[in-house]
Amino acid sequence: MELKYPIVEHMEPGHLACAGCGAALAMRLALKVMDEKTRVVIPASCWSIIAGRHPDATLKLPLIHTPFAVAPSVATGIRAALERLGQRDVTVMVWAGDGSSYDIGFGALSAAAERNEDFIYVCYDNEAYMNTGVQRSSATPPGAWTTTTPYPTLKVERKKDLVGALVAHGIPYIATASPSYPQDLLTKFRKACGIKGFRFILVLCPCPTGWRMEESKTVQVGRLAVESGVFPLIEILDGRWRLTHEPSWIPIEEYLGAQGRFAAMGEGEKAAFKQWVQERWESILERLDASGSSPVLSG
Amino acid sequence: MIWAGSKDLLNRGVLVRTVLTGAEAVAHGVKVCQPQVVAAYPITPQTHIIEKLAEYVAKGELEAKYIRVESEMSALAVVAGAVAQGVRAFTATSSQGLLFMHEMMHWVAGGRLPVVMAVANRAVGAPWNIWCDQQDMLSQRDTGWMQVFASSAQEAMDLTVMAFKVAEGSCLPVMVALDGFVLSHTAEPVELVEPQEVEAFLPPLDFPLRLSHHDPFTLWPVLEPGLYHRERRDLFKDHARALEGWAAAFERWGEVTGRSYRPVDGYRLEDASVVFLTSGALAGTVRYTVDVLRSDGERVGLVNLRLFRPFPYDHLRESLASVERVLVLDRAISYGAEGIFSQEVRSALGGICPVQCCVASMGGREVTPEVIEDLYHRSSIVSEGVVLWS
Numbered sequence: 001m002e003l004k005y006p007i008v009e010h011m012e013p014g015h016l017a018c019a020g021c022g023a024a025l026a027m028r029l030a031l032k033v034m035d036e037k038t039r040v041v042i043p044a045s046c047w048s049i050i051a052g053r054h055p056d057a058t059l060k061l062p063l064i065h066t067p068f069a070v071a072p073s074v075a076t077g078i079r080a081a082l083e084r085l086g087q088r089d090v091t092v093m094v095w096a097g098d099g100s101s102y103d104i105g106f107g108a109l110s111a112a113a114e115r116n117e118d119f120i121y122v123c124y125d126n127e128a129y130m131n132t133g134v135q136r137s138s139a140t141p142p143g144a145w146t147t148t149t150p151y152p153t154l155k156v157e158r159k160k161d162l163v164g165a166l167v168a169h170g171i172p173y174i175a176t177a178s179p180s181y182p183q184d185l186l187t188k189f190r191k192a193c194g195i196k197g198f199r200f201i202l203v204l205c206p207c208p209t210g211w212r213m214e215e216s217k218t219v220q221v222g223r224l225a226v227e228s229g230v231f232p233l234i235e236i237l238d239g240r241w242r243l244t245h246e247p248s249w250i251p252i253e254e255y256l257g258a259q260g261r262f263a264a265m266g267e268g269e270k271a272a273f274k275q276w277v278q279e280r281w282e283s284i285l286e287r288l289d290a291s292g293s294s295p296v297l298s299g
Numbered sequence: 300m301i302w303a304g305s306k307d308l309l310n311r312g313v314l315v316r317t318v319l320t321g322a323e324a325v326a327h328g329v330k331v332c333q334p335q336v337v338a339a340y341p342i343t344p345q346t347h348i349i350e351k352l353a354e355y356v357a358k359g360e361l362e363a364k365y366i367r368v369e370s371e372m373s374a375l376a377v378v379a380g381a382v383a384q385g386v387r388a389f390t391a392t393s394s395q396g397l398l399f400m401h402e403m404m405h406w407v408a409g410g411r412l413p414v415v416m417a418v419a420n421r422a423v424g425a426p427w428n429i430w431c432d433q434q435d436m437l438s439q440r441d442t443g444w445m446q447v448f449a450s451s452a453q454e455a456m457d458l459t460v461m462a463f464k465v466a467e468g469s470c471l472p473v474m475v476a477l478d479g480f481v482l483s484h485t486a487e488p489v490e491l492v493e494p495q496e497v498e499a500f501l502p503p504l505d506f507p508l509r510l511s512h513h514d515p516f517t518l519w520p521v522l523e524p525g526l527y528h529r530e531r532r533d534l535f536k537d538h539a540r541a542l543e544g545w546a547a548a549f550e551r552w553g554e555v556t557g558r559s560y561r562p563v564d565g566y567r568l569e570d571a572s573v574v575f576l577t578s579g580a581l582a583g584t585v586r587y588t589v590d591v592l593r594s595d596g597e598r599v600g601l602v603n604l605r606l607f608r609p610f611p612y613d614h615l616r617e618s619l620a621s622v623e624r625v626l627v628l629d630r631a632i633s634y635g636a637e638g639i640f641s642q643e644v645r646s647a648l649g650g651i652c653p654v655q656c657c658v659a660s661m662g663g664r665e666v667t668p669e670v671i672e673d674l675y676h677r678s679s680i681v682s683e684g685v686v687l688w689s
Contacts (some may be wrong), residue, residue: 037512041380054520062510064383065519067402070376073368077336077380077388078510080364084335084386090512108376111369 005182006032015058017050020215022205022222023124024050025179027059027095030122030203033190036061037090039078043071043105045097046131047124069105071096072112075119091193092119098139099129102160113169113198120192120199123162126207134210141230142276143269145212145261154264158276164283166200167236173199174236175244180206180222184233184244191237204231212260224255230277232284241284241291252277315491321482322347324452324489325391325417325475328459330361331497332415335386338366338377342396343429344479345419349391371396375403375416382412383518385509387463390414393479394421394435401439404472408443409534410519411508413466414473417459420579420630421479422662430663431479433579437631437639443534445473445541446607448578452477452487454605457558460492461548464501468548469541470508471534478580480663492556500555538609545606562611564603565618567593571600573675574619576644577628578604581659581666585628588668592675599675604640612647622652626678628659628671637686653683660689 010031017024023046031038040063042048048065052058066074071094079092101109101123109121128146129135136146138160149155166174173195177185185203192199206222208215225231226247233245252274256262265273288294319327325348329337337356339349355361364381368374374390381388392400397418407414422428423435436446447462449455455477462473477483508518522530545562553559566586568574575585582603592599602618602625604611619625625648629638636642641656648654657674660666670689677687 036515039384039510049521051517052520054517054522054526057517057520059517060515062512062515063517063520064380064510065517066376066379067406070373070403073373073376074380074383076366076368076373077338077377077382078384079380080336080366080377081381081384081386081388084364085384107369108373111373114369115366 005186008032010034010036010060012058012060014056015050016052017046018209018215020208020218021046021050022179022207022218023047023126025218026124026185026203026205029179029182029185030189031059031061033186033193034091034093039064039090039092041066041071041075041078041092041094043096043100044068045100046126047095047097049131068100070108071100071105072108072117072121076112076115076117079117079119094119094121096121096123097131098123098125098127099137101125102138102162110165110169113166113171113200116171116197118196118198120201122201122203124203124205126205126210127159128210130207130210141273143262143265143273145264146210151264154269161280163202169198170239171198171200172196172238176202176204176232176234178204178222178226178231178233180219181226181233181245188235188244210261212263213258217258221255221258224250224258228252228255229281230255232281234284240293241287242293243288243295246295315493317489317491318486319452319489320347320484320486321449321452321455321477322419322484323351324456325459325477326351326355327491328456329389330355331492331494332387332460332463332501333361333494334363334389336364336366336378336381336388338368338374338388338390340368340371340374340392340396342371342393344421344483345391345393345396345417347483348417348419371399372403375400375407375414378414379403379407379410379412382414382506383410383508383510385504385506387504388414389416391417391419393419394423397435397439398423401442404439404442404444407472409530411470411534412472413470413504413506415459415462415466415475416472417475417477419479419483420476428662429479431481431630432661432663433476433631434661436474436476439474440608440639443471443538445471445538445609446476447473448476448605448607449482450580450582450603450605452482452485453489453558454560455482456489456492457552457556457560460497460501461552464548465541465544467504467506468544469537470506471537471541476579481580490556490558496555500551542609542611560605561614562606563614563618564605566601566603568600568602568618568622570598572598572623573626574600574602574622574624575626575628575671576602576604576640577659578607578640581628581630584666584668585671588671591668592672597675610643610647615644615647616651619648619651624652625654626657626675627654628657628666628674630660632658632661655681655683655685655687657687658689664689
């Protein structure tokens with residue numbers, strides 16, 4: 001891959017994330033391709049804490065914290081002001097969790113996408129309300145334990161297809177990324193920076209605390225998510241779909257078995273989980289085919 | 300109505316006089332302040348304000364980014380983002396919309412953003428009601444916003460301009476209230492203020508906390524309890540200081556336009572024993588009723604509470620120093636207690652005289668001079684603490 005791993009750091013050491021936090025790693029990587037003018041907008045989330053307690057600041061960038069549901073709206077206001085001030089070269093980036101993006105702030109996200117606001121919206125998805133101590137969100141996958149879906153209930157519903165929802169808005173750029181694939185992530189963020197209009201990047205961020213796994217396994221579990229096909233790495237530029245990494249199709253059990261949150265799944269739940277993953281892939285393959293970029297998939 | 304001080308300017312052709320609804324008057328007041336960003340979400344009876352602003356932007360009379368958001372919460376969030384980036388911004392709302400903004404209102408005040416928002420006062424559901432009372436605004440009493448109530452379309456325009464001045468001078472947000480329909484939809488003669496006149500009054504916004512990459516910092520991070528406590532103390536103290544900001548703005552506005560305002564207006568107070576206290580357009584009706592009662596030999600007067608936050612304690616005590624009884628015509632209630640203005644006024648007067656609560660109107664129930672007279676007579680035979688309903 002042509003992209004070198006940039007040494008630039010806009011994130012300081014000593015942040016307040018849990019050990020092994022995928023969301024901290026994702027931010028560090030993403031900022032490597034952003035410039036120092038970037039405005040970062042963070043709604044209530046783990047990152048409200050990770051960013052540091054005054055006067056400490058994890059990011060060396062202008063950052064604004066917002067209420068839970070309105071980060072895209074605050075970003076809209078910042079963008080509008082920058083435009084009126086003639087500072088069009090400044091990037092605005094919302095960095096929001098799944099609780100904000102999938103649930104409480106979904107309306108504002110949809111509205112900003114519909115208006116094709118000129119900023120990057122990143123959903124760092126750790127698949128539950130982790131900052132409040134692991135409660136179910138609509139991003140939580142089926143079969144997962146959380147404190148509000150305790151054994152023996154578990155999460156029954158499928159994970160909301162947020163990418164699909166954003167596709168329906170017809171925005172210029174959508175991508176999924178994983179900090180376990182830094183080159184892929186960096187390429188997508190760099191590409192997003194060069195596009196005007198609403199750009200959406202969904203980053204799956206393993207959370208050792210909520211996923212019930214060892215802190216040292218973050219990168220590994222992120223890889224298992226991608227290689228098992230649970231989290232496809234894709235890119236949709238102006239409606240054209242592209243698979244940016246072909247999974248090696250390891251058994252889904254390897255991904256599930258690496259995390260305590262799935263430990264209570266029975267055979268029925270596992271079958272339902274696999275069915276969900278398979279149906280998503282069928283849909284993705286159709287889209288790829290329609291975009292003329294069908295991969296050759298084995299498995 | 301022609302203001303005494305402005306007759307001269309009018310005669311010399313300096314002032315342009317026309318007929319506007321309260322909503323249009325607010326929109327004009329906003330236009331001359333030249334906000335860079337306007338966020339708009341419709342709600343009755345505020346909608347005409349943002350519609351008029353849309354027209355100004357479409358015609359190029361106002362150069363601003365006009366953002367059509369999906370909710371009131373987002374309207375205020377867009378405005379917050381714009382001001383945090385250092386430009387003047389405006390939005391307007393009413394009733395349910397104001398309630399929907401509640402979380403963001405605390406955020407804006409705590410964030411020290413000098414936002415100006417017009418509120419066309421309207422009842423809140425349930426049950427549904429689109430007509431005027433002040434429950435929407437007074438339910439936001441403790442959010443840290445300043446609150447002023449206009450009694451006429453002229454005032455709505457003037458207070459809008461002054462609100463920007465005071466907000467930006469104190470880094471505190473302001474709600475400018477106008478009675479829904481009664482003011483927002485009623486056309487009255489208004490003296491227009493032109494941009495060049497406002498230039499002398501309102502300097503460009505210089506928000507000290509604006510986002511910058513030259514000196515990057517974090518807006519609104521987690522504060523440990525001691526620092527948070529101090530921030531809240533500063534917010535509290537700066538509210539009290541903003542009284543001086545309003546006094547200065549009223550004075551300067553008088554110099555620029557010939558129209559003078561005070562935090563509290565008195566009418567026929569000189570020998571009054573019973574004084575009505577109210578706010579907004581209702582003050583006009585009460586003023587007329589005072590004259591009627593006076594002609595019947597009743598020694599009554601009126602206090603119009605224009606500035607509600609910060610609360611003008613001294614002005615109010617001064618106005619009511621020698622009266623026997625205050626009759627508060629409330630249009631917002633603290634359920635389980637009594638009218639909100641009644642509580643506030645009693646607290647401010649500290650036992651100088653009895654303060655009686657009359658709930659004059661909820662949800663637009665008509666308040667005629669007869670209704671006020673009836674409340675006046677009924678109040679004379681009940682003691683303080685008995686809440687009278689019209």
